[in-house]
Amino acid sequence: MMNIKDSIFPEEKEEFPWDEKALKALKKTIKDQGIKCCMDDIFLLGFLRARKFDLQRSLQLLKNYYNIRVNYPQYFKDLLPSKLEHALNLKILQFLPNLDQDGCYIYFFRVVSWDTSISNVTDVWRCVLLFMDLQLNFHRTQAKKVVCVVDTGGMNLSHFYHLSPRAISSLAMLILKDSYQLRYKAIHYVNMNVIIKAILSILLPLLSEKLRKRIHLHSDVDTLHEFISPDCLPLELGGNLPSFDPTEANNMLRSNEEFFRKNEEYVKLYEEGTNKNFSQGRFRYIGEDLEEEKMRKFIEKSEEKFKCHTDNPEAFLAALKEDPEFEMTHL
Numbered sequence: 624m625m626n627i628k629d630s631i632f633p634e635e636k637e638e639f640p641w642d643e644k645a646l647k648a649l650k651k652t653i654k655d656q657g658i659k660c661c662m663d664d665i666f667l668l669g670f671l672r673a674r675k676f677d678l679q680r681s682l683q684l685l686k687n688y689y690n691i692r693v694n695y696p697q698y699f700k701d702l703l704p705s706k707l708e709h710a711l712n713l714k715i716l717q718f719l720p721n722l723d724q725d726g727c728y729i730y731f732f733r734v735v736s737w738d739t740s741i742s743n744v745t746d747v748w749r750c751v752l753l754f755m756d757l758q759l760n761f762h763r764t765q766a767k768k769v770v771c772v773v774d775t776g777g778m779n780l781s782h783f784y785h786l787s788p789r790a791i792s793s794l795a796m797l798i799l800k801d802s803y804q805l806r807y808k809a810i811h812y813v814n815m816n817v818i819i820k821a822i823l824s825i826l827l828p829l830l831s832e833k834l835r836k837r838i839h840l841h842s843d844v845d846t847l848h849e850f851i852s853p854d855c856l857p858l859e860l861g862g863n864l865p866s867f868d869p870t871e872a873n874n875m876l877r878s879n880e881e882f883f884r885k886n887e888e889y890v891k892l893y894e895e896g897t898n899k900n901f902s903q904g905r906f907r908y909i910g911e912d913l914e915e916e917k918m919r920k921f922i923e924k925s926e927e928k929f930k931c932h933t934d935n936p937e938a939f940l941a942a943l944k945e946d947p948e949f950e951m952t953h954l
C-alpha cells in the first residue's frame with residue numbers, strides 16, 4: 624500500500640473492505656496480457672471499485688487510464704509538483720481537510736484565484752491531475768466517491784478566453800470520462816454567471832447522462848448548503864470553517880514528488896510493453912465510434928463560434944442556441 628507523506632487528512636478509523644479474490648484475478652489478468660504497469664494494491668483497487676469489481680470493465684479502465692497518458696504528453700509529461708509551482712502558488716484548488724456530512728472528501732476549485740497571466744489552462748488542468756492522482760491512494764476516495772465544488776464567483780473574460788471548447792473537452796477527456804477511476808458523488812457550480820453558463824453549454828453535452836444528473840448549479844451559496852452542511856465548508860462558501868487555504872495541501876503534493884516520478888515511470892513502462900504487444904498482435908486497434916465522431920464535430924463547430932465571440936460570452940451562448948444542429952443542454 625502506498626504511504627502518503629504529510630497527509631492533511633485525519634487518521635482513518637473507518638474500514639473499507641474489498642474483494643481480495645477480484646484483486647488477485649485482476650493482477651493475474653494484467654500479467655497474462657503482458658501489461659506492464661503499477662501493481663500496488665490500492666492503485667488497482669481504484670479500477671475495481673470504479674467498475675463495481677467487474678474484471679473486464681476494470682481492466683479496460685486501467686488500459687484507458689494509461690493510454691490517455693501515453694497519447695497526451697502535453698498534460699502528463701513531467702506531471703510533477705516541482706514543475707507546477709507557479710500554478711500551485713495561485714492557491715486555486717485543493718481537497719478540503721474536512722469530510723462532508725456523508726464522509727466524502729470535498730474538492731474545492733476557486734476560479735477567482737486563477738491569474739491567467741501566471742498560469743495557462745493546461746497547467747491548471749495539470750494541477751487538477753496532481754491532486755486527483757494523489758487522492759486516489761485513499762480508500763475513502765475510492766469507496767465513497769468525491770464531492771466537487773467549483774466557485775465561479777469572480778470569473779471574468781480572461782478566464783473565458785482560456786476556457787475554449789477545446790480546453791473544456793480536454794478536461795472532460797482527462798478526468799470526467801471513461802479514462803479515470805475517480806467517481807463523483809456530486810459536482811456543484813456556485814455563484815453562477817453568464818460566463819460559466821457559456822462554458823457549461825460546452826461541457827455538459829460531453830458528459831454521460833449519469834454524470835450530468837449529479838451536476839448542480841447554484842446562483843449563490845445558500846442552495847449549496849442544502850447539499851453540504853456549512854460545518855464542512857470554508858468561509859468563502861458560507862461555511863463555518865476558517866478561510867480556504869491550500870498551503871498544507873500543496874505541501875502534501877510537494878512531499879510526494881517521488882510518487883509522481885514513479886507514476887511517470889509506470890507510464891513509460893506501459894508504453895514500451897504496449898508497443899511490444901501490439902507488434903505481436905495482442906492488442907486490437909479500435910477506431911473512433913460514431914459518438915466520438917459526433918463529439919469531435921460538436922467541438923469543432925463550437926470552436927468556430929467561440930473564435931467569433933471570445934470577448935462576449937453572452938453572444939457566444941446566443942450563437943449556440945440559434946444553431947438548429949446544436950442540442951442545448953438546459954442551464
